[in-house]
Amino acid sequence: MPRYRYTATNAAGRTVRGTAEAPSLEALYLRLRDTKDEYVTAAKEDTAGAATFRAMKTAQLADFCRNLGTLLSAGVPLVRAFRIMADEIGLDARSKALYEAVLDELKRGVPLSDAMSHCAPAFPELLLAMTRSAETTGSIDQSFLRMASYYEREHKMNQQVGNSMMYPLILAVLTVGVVIVLMTFVIPQFKDLFDQMETLPPLTELLFHISDTVAHHWFGLALAVFAVVMGIRLLMALPAVRLQWDRLCLHAPVVGKLNRKICTARFARTLSNLYSGGVPIVATLISARDAVGNSWIAGQFDAVLREVRAGRSLSETLGSVDGFEKKMASSIAVGEETGKLDSLLATVSETLDCEAESATKRLVTLLEPLMIVVMAVIVGCIIVAVIQPIYLSYGSIAGSTSTF
Structure with a gap:
């Protein structure tokens, strides 16, 4: 999707500049007008x-x-602060x-803000x-801190989340590795012995069939696994499939509750930072929506934005989001009544972070023995x-010996 650098006029009459992705210039005009109440005066594609x-x-x-926040709060000028950061020892080339x-x-x-947006997509829209x-x-210094x-x-x-899933992932890889070694190197050693037997148990016949398939068609199996993985990735790239997958992640047993806590904590944290930083509520909701990382939740925000613009309370509109x-x-409702919405949002995000951490540990505790x-x-x-x-053959030998 093309990225455009634009100059626009907002509702207060101020000139603003930035970058944004849009399918076309017309779509860019409509998007900025509807979401940020900004009217584009000039725009060109940023390559x-x-x-x-x-x-x-x-x-x-x-x-x-x-x-940057530490340098600015210490009284260092902005240009000098970036000069110090660029000359830092050990800083990577990028x-x-x-x-x-x-x-x-x-x-x-x-x-x-314009200088940072010119380096897109290095800095996220939230920042x-x-x-x-x-x-x-x-208050640039306090905002960056x-x-x-x-x-x-x-x-x-x-x-x-990543560290918690590391041990189950190692066990899964170890299980697959052990099975491949047994099927490829260990089981074929018994083939000559078992070929001399007239009949084999069904489980043994199935095992040798799998072993032969792995030993003689491993390249085809690897290609099949690769094709399945790529097919899943292509399916997940489809908006309709991604939407239903994200919905399932929020309502699945055990992991659904964890995902809901993580998404809610991420949204509340973003909302708290932007709201306390003085960002307008509609722009705050749009940025917080994009920070959630779940298309099922994000898809419901068109209705949320309409209701907020119509004057409905934030707690009621967000309470209806699945x-x-x-x-x-509930916390937002209390914040609206007391006038301390930013502090209550910060508190609820910290609480949900702790609950998500505990839920992650419980999930790993269940996964490890499983x-x-x-x-x-x-x-x-x-x-x-x-x-x-082998046991059956010994039994038949013992039975035939006892008949003599």
């Missing part, structure tokens, strides 16, 4: 930024925001080039929106399939 820079990871974003590009834009008098809001309020905490918590959550924990809507049992059953079936005909 430089996307080819040069890559999207920064959450850990990199956390370091960038922390370093990050150095990114900081140099932003620095060049700043030296030409371009606002920080760009927060930077634009901070430029109008003069706040976003540093946001990305640090996001990185911590991603690491917890996939969010009801705790968030994977061990599955591995034991598979290996046990292979051992039984090998020992059973």
Whole structure:
């Protein structure tokens, strides 16, 4: 999808600049008008930024925001701060080039948000929106420190989920490896012995059939597995399939509750940061929607935005979204009554983060013994399939000896 650099006028009459993806210029005009209440005055396709820079990871974003926020809060000028960051010892070449590009834009008098958007897609829209809001309020240092905490918590959550799934994944790979070794090298050693027998148990015959297939058609099986994986990836790229998959992830037994907590915590955390940073509520909801990472939840936000624009309370509209924990809507309702919405959103996101961490640990606690049992059953079936005909042959020899 093409990326455009645009200049627009917002509802307050101010000139704003930025970048956005859209199928065409007409679609860009409609999108900015409907979602941000901005009217494009000039736009052109941006072909430089996307080819040069890559999207920064959450850990990199956390370091960038922390370093820049600390330097600015210490009174270092913006241009000097980027010069210090670009000259940091041990900085990788890609990050150095990114900081140099932003620095060049700043030296030409371009606002920080525009300089960062020119390096798209290095910086996410969430950070760009927060930077634009901070430029109008003069609190860039505090905004970046706040976003540093946001990305640090996001990185911590991603690491917890990844680390928790590491042990079950190792067990799964070990199980597959053991089965391949047994089928390819161990089972064929018994083939000459079992070929001398007149009949074999069904389990043993099935085992040898699988072993022959793996030994003689392993390349075809590998291609089949590769084709299945690529087919699944292509299916998941289809919007309709992705939508139903994301819906299933939110309502599946055991893991559904965990996914709902993670999505709700991510949304509440984003909403809290942007709302407390002074970003308008409609733009805040759009950025928070995009940060959830679930198409089923994001697809319901067209109705949410319409109801918010119509004057309906935020707690009522978000309470109707399928996939969010009801705790968030209740907390927002209290925040609307007391006027402390930002602090309550921060509290509920921290609470849901803790609950998601606990739910992840419980899930792994269930998965570990389950994977061990599955591995034991598979290996046990292979051992039984090998020992059973030998045991039966000994029994028949003993029976024939006793007749004499």
